[in-house]
Amino acid sequence: MHYNKIIILFLFLNLNTTFINAQNDLLEELDKEVKPTIQFQSPAFKALKIGNLQSTKIAEKGDIYLIVSHRFGPLKDGFDTFLGLDNANTKIELLYSFWKGIQFSISRESFRKTFAFAAKTLITKQSNKFPLNLVGYATINRDTELDQNRFTNFTLKDADRYSYSLQLLASRRFSKSFSFELAPTLIRENLQILEETGTANHNQFALGFGGRYKLSKRVSLNAEYVHNFSRDENSIYYNPYTFGIDIETGGHVFQLLFSNAQSSNEPGFISNASGDIAFGFNIVRVF
Amino acid sequence: MNKLLFILLLSTLESVIAQKYFTRNGFTELKASTEAFEPIHATNNSSSAIVTNEGKIASQIFIGAFKFKIALMQEHFNENYMESSTYPKATFKGIIVGFDFSNLTNNKEIKLKGVLTVRGIDKEIESIGVISKTSNSSFRLKANFKVTPQDFKIKIPSVVRKKIAKEVIINIDYELKEKK
Numbered sequence: 001m002h003y004n005k006i007i008i009l010f011l012f013l014n015l016n017t018t019f020i021n022a023q024n025d026l027l028e029e030l031d032k033e034v035k036p037t038i039q040f041q042s043p044a045f046k047a048l049k050i051g052n053l054q055s056t057k058i059a060e061k062g063d064i065y066l067i068v069s070h071r072f073g074p075l076k077d078g079f080d081t082f083l084g085l086d087n088a089n090t091k092i093e094l095l096y097s098f099w100k101g102i103q104f105s106i107s108r109e110s111f112r113k114t115f116a117f118a119a120k121t122l123i124t125k126q127s128n129k130f131p132l133n134l135v136g137y138a139t140i141n142r143d144t145e146l147d148q149n150r151f152t153n154f155t156l157k158d159a160d161r162y163s164y165s166l167q168l169l170a171s172r173r174f175s176k177s178f179s180f181e182l183a184p185t186l187i188r189e190n191l192q193i194l195e196e197t198g199t200a201n202h203n204q205f206a207l208g209f210g211g212r213y214k215l216s217k218r219v220s221l222n223a224e225y226v227h228n229f230s231r232d233e234n235s236i237y238y239n240p241y242t243f244g245i246d247i248e249t250g251g252h253v254f255q256l257l258f259s260n261a262q263s264s265n266e267p268g269f270i271s272n273a274s275g276d277i278a279f280g281f282n283i284v285r286v287f
Numbered sequence: 288m289n290k291l292l293f294i295l296l297l298s299t300l301e302s303v304i305a306q307k308y309f310t311r312n313g314f315t316e317l318k319a320s321t322e323a324f325e326p327i328h329a330t331n332n333s334s335s336a337i338v339t340n341e342g343k344i345a346s347q348i349f350i351g352a353f354k355f356k357i358a359l360m361q362e363h364f365n366e367n368y369m370e371s372s373t374y375p376k377a378t379f380k381g382i383i384v385g386f387d388f389s390n391l392t393n394n395k396e397i398k399l400k401g402v403l404t405v406r407g408i409d410k411e412i413e414s415i416g417v418i419s420k421t422s423n424s425s426f427r428l429k430a431n432f433k434v435t436p437q438d439f440k441i442k443i444p445s446v447v448r449k450k451i452a453k454e455v456i457i458n459i460d461y462e463l464k465e466k467k
Contacts, residue, residue, distance in 0.1 A: 026337050026345030027378055034311055034335045039351060039375070042366050060358035176372055217367045218444075250447055251359060286359055 041126040044133055044171040044179035046220065047253040047284050048095070048120075050210035051242030052261060052269045053183055053224045056133040056171040058122050059103040064287040065095040069264045071111070074276035084278050091264050111263040113145040126173060137167040141265050146191070160191040165266035167208075176214065183208030185226070187267050198232030205229045206270050218248040222255070226270050238275035255282040306388070306465065308426065311335040313461035315348055324450040327360065329353040336461050338428075342386030344401065346379040346461075368441050370406065377405040381412070383428070391420040399430050405439040424465035431458045 045055035048065065059065055069091040073084030081087055093107035093116075101122035108115050118139035126133045143161045164187070171181035185206040192200040210224035223243040231237065244257025260277050261269035313334035319327040331353045336346035350371035355361035365371040381401015395418045403412045416430030433454045436443055443451055 026339070026343060027347065027380060029307075030335050030337050030345055030347050033309060033337070034347070037333070037349075037352075039349075042372060043362065063358065250363075 039128045041133075041173050044126070044173040044181065045212055045222075046246050046248050047255055047282070049255070049264075049282060050181065050212065050222050050224045051244055051255065051257045051282075052240065052259060052264050053181070053208045053210045053226065053242070054120065054135075054137050054167060054169055054266070055210070056135045056169050056181060058101060058120055058135060059095055059097040059286075061097050061100045063097050063103075065093075065105075066285045066287070067091075067093040067095065067107075067282060069093070069109075069280065069282045071259065071262050071264060071280035072278050074274075074278050075258075076276055089262055107265075109263060109265060109268070111265075111268060112143045114141050114143050114263070114265055114268065116141045116265050126171075131172060133169075133171045133173075135169040135171075137165075137169060137266075139165050139266055141165075141267050143191075162190050163267035163271070164188040165270070167266065171210075177220075178214075179212050181208070181210040181224075183210065183226070185266070185270060187228075187230075187271050189267060189271060196236050198234030201230040201232065203230070204271060208270075212246070215245075220246045222246055222257070228270055231271075236274075237271065238273045240269045240273040242269075244281075251286050253282075253284040255284070257281065306340040308338045308388070308463035309336070309466040310461050310463045313346070313459065315353075316458040316460075317353065318456040318458070319452040321450060321452050325357070325360075327355075327451060329355045329361070329364065334459070334461065336428075336463060337466070338383065338386065338463055340386075340388060342383040344379070344381055344383055344399070346459075348377050349375060350377060351375060368436070368443075374406045377403065379403050379412070383416075383418070386418075388420075388426065391418060391426055393419045395419070399432075403432075403434070405434075406441070408439045410434060410438045421462060425462060427460070427462045429458075429460045431456060433457070 043057050045057050047055065048057050049055055071089045073081050073087030075083050077084055089110045091107055091109035093105050095103055095105035097103040103120045105118045116139055120135060120137045123134035123136060124130055141163045146156060146161055148156045166186045167183050169181060169183050171179055173179045185208055187204040187206060189202055192202060194200065206226050206228040208224060208226040212220045212222045214220040225241045227239050238260055240261040242257050242259035244255055247254045257280050258277055259280055260275050261273035263269045263272060312332055313336055315331040315334040317329040331348055333352050334346065334348045336344065338344045350369045351365060355364065379401055381399060384398040384400060397416050397418050399414045399416045401412055403410050412432050414430050414432040416428060419427045421427050433456055435454055
């Protein structure tokens with residue numbers, strides 16, 4: 001009698017374990033076994049720029065980018081210049097990444113015949129472990145248009161042609177469609193023309209705000225604004241804003257935009273925006 | 288009476304420690320290249336799979352862990368086609384028909400049947416694979432099958448339609464070890 005009870009108990013156990021095994025989902029078991037890994041968020045922005053402001057996106061190692069940017073004349077010139085299209089300021093930029101997480105670029109822009117060299121480096125990416133994309137950006141600009149004839153009681157030195165910008169770019173992709181960026185910026189301008197800037201602010205601090213909202217998988221709405229805290233109230237320049245749309249087609253991104261700045265170099269648009277709204281575009285091609 | 292009890296005890300033990308084989312670094316490969324265009328090829332070295340002694344198999348893979356040679360292609364794969372932030376993983380649940388670890392030989396042909404789930408959409412899969420015993424406690428499973436983007440409601444815009452193959456080839460190569 002005693003044995004019978006034990007046998008029944010075992011039979012029951014047997015049934016029970018097979019029953020549990022069948023119910024136990026193998027996929028759930030897999031889930032428990034797989035170690036959690038760092039999951040990086042997809043990039044917050046499609047292109048290397050939001051509009052004028054640098055985005056946190058960086059070229060991947062070995063990528064070559066060709067970026068052609070146009071900024072036309074002010075829309076307010078009307079039909080006389082066909083809404084500014086007669087006066088194009090062209091910037092051609094070549095960009096390459098030799099090593100992972102760092103890119104270099106050289107460019108030439110018609111506005112003040114400026115040559116620029118820039119470097120951008122990744123500090124950290126947004127992931128399930130860290131909430132932000134952090135990127136550092138630095139650029140050196142040389143104005144080759146400046147001419148001694150413009151000045152009467154001032155001797156132009158070569159150093160006066162240079163301006164610099166240093167930025168920390170912090171962005172977060174809040175959702176599939178919405179990303180936002182903050183860009184604390186330092187600008188150094190070696191030359192300050194007091195008739196234009198009011199006071200001599202060689203070193204300027206500015207804060208940029210930029211965002212994008214994806215309208216569809218390949219089209220997004222972008223906007224940005226930069227507040228320059230060091231601007232004198234008598235300065236003839238304005239804080240720059242830019243808004244537009246990004247259209248992505250395979251290896252190209254087209255950025256159609258409106259901006260009140262004529263330059264698309266950082267010292268140019270953050271310190272020297274004329275304030276008249278104009279049409280422009282960036283065409284980004286990756287090879 | 289004692290004998291009967293002993294047999295029952297053994298069978299209970301067996302079902303409690305039902306043998307399973309497992310990997311978390313299986314190799315999965317995607318190919319969707321067409322002639323005359325840049326190759327579309329991605330690999331994933333962190334596929335996980337589990338196989339029971341009865342041949343039941345479950346496998347899962349993180350879409351974001353697929354690596355492409357061209358970073359932009361990888362970004363488009365995740366954002367525009369697979370939507371990996373919404374559907375982070377693909378799973379497979381099925382059986383290896385006639386699986387028996389103790390009778391495994393080298394390059395034994397087997398039939399793999401089951402349901403592949405990608406982007407939350409199920410698709411029945413049947414494929415011929417090969418199993419090789421690699422040690423007393425491990426074996427290697429290789430198989431391939433074809434799926435189409437339409438199977439999982441992936442829309443391909445007309446501008447790139449010529450660059451992406453109509454059928455995507457998936458190769459798997461997993462070495463599963465006895466799970467303790």
